[in-house]
Amino acid sequence: MLDFAIYCLTIVAVWSVLGLSLNIQFGLTGLVNFGQILPFGLGAYAAALAAQAGMPWPAGAALGLAFAVVVSLLVLLPARRLSQDYWALITLGAGELFRLTALNAPALGGADGLTVPRFADPHLALACALALMAAAWFMAHRIARSPFGRMLKVLREDEVLAATLGRNPVTYQRTVSIIGWAMAAAAGVLYAHIVGYVSPSSFTVTETFIVWTALILGGPGSTLGVVIGAAAVQLLSVSSRFVAGWIDLPADVLANGRLALFGLVLVLMFLFRPQGLIPETKEVRDAERH
């Protein structure tokens, strides 16, 4: 049981980092990234490729971060002159492009995937995941509280307003993307070493929307909220397996019921608490008085 708890916590921590990364992109800046799985996949594949080439894990980690930064700039290139709706389409497409490339390129293992050295000790995996989550949390928190973060919120609410204040929206979006994608890539590197294997089927659009679910559930813009959202999504999925075990119905009916229940909880949440579990707090400052 303890092993299972350790595993669940590890997974929650990894997905929290993905959620925190999406939060600074969407929650703070309003960038609709429907390809959030892309930097995660880049990190995982970099770790796998480095391992295949006989390089130590830090090389894979460095490679993963570098990939993510370069690709984020590439994806940003066509997106920077377009509005947010197009940003969603471009990132969605980029994520699928990556998955299909990995599926069809023999050098990337194709459908068979690549094997990665696993953490020998689950405790170490948990410690690394928690450390990464703490680092991501700290960074996200600092960004949210800084003048930079406040300008991101201005950008989210009104790009024109930000421009009238003499700020270039593109510069801000680029910085946020680089930070967010590097964070997700770090999570990907870690994930590859936890699972011990990467394949294209792990990086589908579905996974992107699970991160989105965590973000919307927890409360976009709230650092604590997104971590709680990620924990809720993962733990709900796991705990419903135990509930299913108590009910005597055909396995396929139960499996569908489990997913339906998951969907129902989400719908009820969005109906009765659309601002998320931990809504973003509005900062009220009176500039005249200070």
Place this chain on the structure above:
Amino acid sequence: MKKILSLAFCSALALAAVQGPARAADPIEIGVIANLTGSAVKTSVQMTRGVELAADAINAAGGIDGRPVKLIVEDSENRAQEALNAANKLYNVDKVPAAIMFGGSGLMIPVAELAKEKGRVLVNTSSSSPKLGNYPGTLFSILPLDDIVGKELGLLMADSGAKTAAIVVPNSTFGLGVAEAAAAAFEAKGGKIVKKVAFTEGQPDYRADIQPVVPAKPDVIITAGYGDDSRAMLKAARELGLTAKWYAAYPSILEIENKDFLDGKLFGVDNGGYSQPAGKAVADKYGAKFNGTADLMAHVYYGYDALMVVAAAIKKAGSAEPAAIAKALPDVVKAYDGATGKIAWDARGQRIAPPIDVIEYKAGDFVTTATRN
């Protein structure tokens, strides 16, 4: 957040406390992991039903040394992450010694990594990736390796007098594995591959993928696949006016889109066990439990055999410890005559030399025209 987490753990621990130490009449719990939601559901449900039929048969005969078999079925949602969640629950919480799994290599390999770390048994009923050979003593395959079935398919094509062939397969380990082995055997007999198409699964229409095959005018087409993808693939071929004969690995798992289009033009090789008495008996049990055999697919037999060999290994070892099961498995399969015929494993626990049936599709039925091995 602390409150929520500690609550979650308390409830989880309470769950664990309910389970006590094993007694003689306690059921032996065996895990099943399958894509019960998501894509490729039908095949997974069929495999699960096969395992259930085996559990029914074992329990009706008084269980294994008096202990009944209890199945714990978990959904993988056809996602690697959920397959891992399911496997972690089965191996860490339910403490099953062995799990039977249906899923592609993308799901099977991470679970095999976990099973290896935990020292448990994983029985593969669906994936044929060569990478599965890397887990000897952990992973055992009931499904034969693709290269054997593919080779028989290639020889069958050459025997038919065909000179040129095109490949139309899904871009998956299964599709490519069959295609490569069939093409190699066909070319060794003097045949020529004139076009190769590996389509990405999950699309509604494959006309654009299959179009290049038409001008190549092959005598025969090598194919493999199942589910909606195979239906869409055959529909596109029919609409494009392809007249070549089709040679498929496991033709009975294809979804026939139009009976007339394929009548007398679809051939293939399949595992030869199903048509033998043991296989027929399983089909009868299936019909009795699930209202007829109209939807019966070959996966039922693989699921059935998977649990049967695990049960035989537990009985022989006199213990449900995973190490004892892994040790006994290669011995018990030698004497086992199952729904998928005799099982022979290589040193890695991968199935070799299955009995082969040569199949022809005639008037809406798959007819066995010859048997090999």
